[in-house]
Amino acid sequence: MPAVAQGSELGRLQEMSLDGARLAYLEAGPAEAEPVLLLHGYPSNHRIWRHQVEALSGSHRVYAPDLLGWGASEQPLGLQFDYDTEVERLGRLLDGLGLERVNLIAHDYGGFLSLGFCQRHPERVARLALLNTRAQGSFVPRWYALFGGLCLIGRLPLLRSLAAALPLAAFHRRALAPLERKGVVDRELIESYLAPMRTRPGRRWLLHFFGEYGIAPRPELRDRLAEIGCPTAIVWGRRDQYIALETPLELAREIPGAELTLIDEAGHFVPEERPERVNRALLELLGR
Numbered sequence: 001m002p003a004v005a006q007g008s009e010l011g012r013l014q015e016m017s018l019d020g021a022r023l024a025y026l027e028a029g030p031a032e033a034e035p036v037l038l039l040h041g042y043p044s045n046h047r048i049w050r051h052q053v054e055a056l057s058g059s060h061r062v063y064a065p066d067l068l069g070w071g072a073s074e075q076p077l078g079l080q081f082d083y084d085t086e087v088e089r090l091g092r093l094l095d096g097l098g099l100e101r102v103n104l105i106a107h108d109y110g111g112f113l114s115l116g117f118c119q120r121h122p123e124r125v126a127r128l129a130l131l132n133t134r135a136q137g138s139f140v141p142r143w144y145a146l147f148g149g150l151c152l153i154g155r156l157p158l159l160r161s162l163a164a165a166l167p168l169a170a171f172h173r174r175a176l177a178p179l180e181r182k183g184v185v186d187r188e189l190i191e192s193y194l195a196p197m198r199t200r201p202g203r204r205w206l207l208h209f210f211g212e213y214g215i216a217p218r219p220e221l222r223d224r225l226a227e228i229g230c231p232t233a234i235v236w237g238r239r240d241q242y243i244a245l246e247t248p249l250e251l252a253r254e255i256p257g258a259e260l261t262l263i264d265e266a267g268h269f270v271p272e273e274r275p276e277r278v279n280r281a282l283l284e285l286l287g288r
Contacts, residue, residue, distance in 0.1 A: 008046070010053050010064075013072055016096045019079055019089060024072035025065035025097075029057035034126075035099050036286070038064040039090075041108020041133065043172050044193045044269075045071030048107065051275030052282065060286065063097055067110070070196055075205035081212045087116040094124060103286060105129040107271055119224045127285055129233040130251060131278070132240050132268045136222040137247045138215060147215050154211025164204045169197035184272050225254035232258040233285040235278055237266030259285070 013024045026046050029036075036056055038049040046064040056062050066073040068089075069081075079085075090113055094102060104125050106114035111133025118125045138144055153159045172194055179185045196202040232255050236248040252260035261281040266273040 010047070010050055013046075013066075018068065018093055018096055019076075021068055021076040021079060022074040023065055023068060023093070023096075025063055026053065027061070027063055028053055029059070029061045031061060033059060033061045034286075035097075035102045036060045036062045037094070037097075037099070037102045037104050038062065039104070039106035039110025039114055040064070040067065040070070041106075041110050043070070043197075044108075047071070047189060047192060048269070048271055052105070052271055052279060055275075055279040056282065056286070060103070063099070063102075065093065069205055069209055071192070075196060075202055077205055077208050081209045083113075083116065083214055083218065086113050087120060090114070090117045091121060091124065100124065101126050103127040103129075105131070105282060106133065107131040108133050108268070111135055115221055116218075118228055118230070119221065122227075122229060125230050127231045127233075127288065128228065129235060129282055129285055130248075131235045132237055132243060132270050133247075134243055135247055135251055136217065136225060137243070137250075138217045139242050140244055143242050144215060147210075147213075150207070150210040151213055151215050154207040154209070154213070160204075160207045160211065163207055164200055166203070168203050168206060169194040172197065179269060179272065182273075184269065222250070222254075225251065226256065228255045228258075231285060231288040233281055234258055234260045235263070235270060235281045236261065237263050237268060237270035237273060239265075239267035242268050 008026060010026050011028055013026055016023050038052060040046060040048045045066045049064045053062050053064055069075045101124050104114050111130040112135060115135050118128050139147060153163045176190050180190060197206060234248045234251045248260060252258045263270060263274050263277050271278050
């Protein structure tokens with residue numbers, strides 16, 4: 001049985017062991033209902049799905065984990081975080097939750113992993129939704145350079161040690177400040193997203209993560225888009241400053257039967273910025 005972790009405004013978090021590290025997750029909805037797995041991106045945690053958990057848990061069993069390194073989950077320096085390991089770790093996450101097959105809904109980094117998982121393990125994905133994610137590509141040049149710099153720092157021991165003293169949370173807070181000014185998130189929620197960066201061990205883990213993160217596009221993901229056979233939704237905020245609009249257009253064009261929802265008034269953090277429109281698109285997908 002999973003242990004009870006800390007609380008959330010969405011309910012009690014559970015704990016499980018994943019690759020020997022502690023992973024926290026939210027579980028909501030009828031126990032016998034069809035399962036939905038919500039995967040957050042960078043630099044958030046399960047709470048980015050707070051509007052979706054409420055909307056989906058009436059008809060589905062919803063699981064929303066804090067990926068390793070984020071939220072209430074452990075920050076294990078001894079584990080690998082390269083792409084192939086992370087994709088296969090999703091399968092072990094499903095195994096740990098006792099789920100053979102799920103509806104997979106994912107944002108940002110979670111979508112990057114989910115695309116590869118769906119291609120490698122199609123039998124385990126009933127439906128797929130990708131929300132503002134680099135997916136088969138990468139970032140626009142400005143952010144490609146910034147994240148690429150973090151990857152380089154993470155791979156060089158001396159630079160990694162020096163960078164662990166930098167105020168990384170403050171840098172990220174500036175990027176999230178427009179969401180707070182719009183009332184999309186509040187200060188406490190931003191702090192929960194950035195809390196792993198507030199400590200030196202947390203910053204060390206973040207740089208360890210970037211040291212194994214690959215910034216370049218993965219052509220094998222693009223080459224296999226046409227193989228995706230499950231019902232798929234691409235839900236996208238048009239004002240995304242990190243990822244070019246060609247990414248969702250290509251996903252919708254190449255994945256057979258994929259339905260594209262472009263939301264004019266939203267940017268990268270679309271589950272929080274326009275939750276009603278996102279929820280409608282997700283419920284339509286789950287009804288297919």
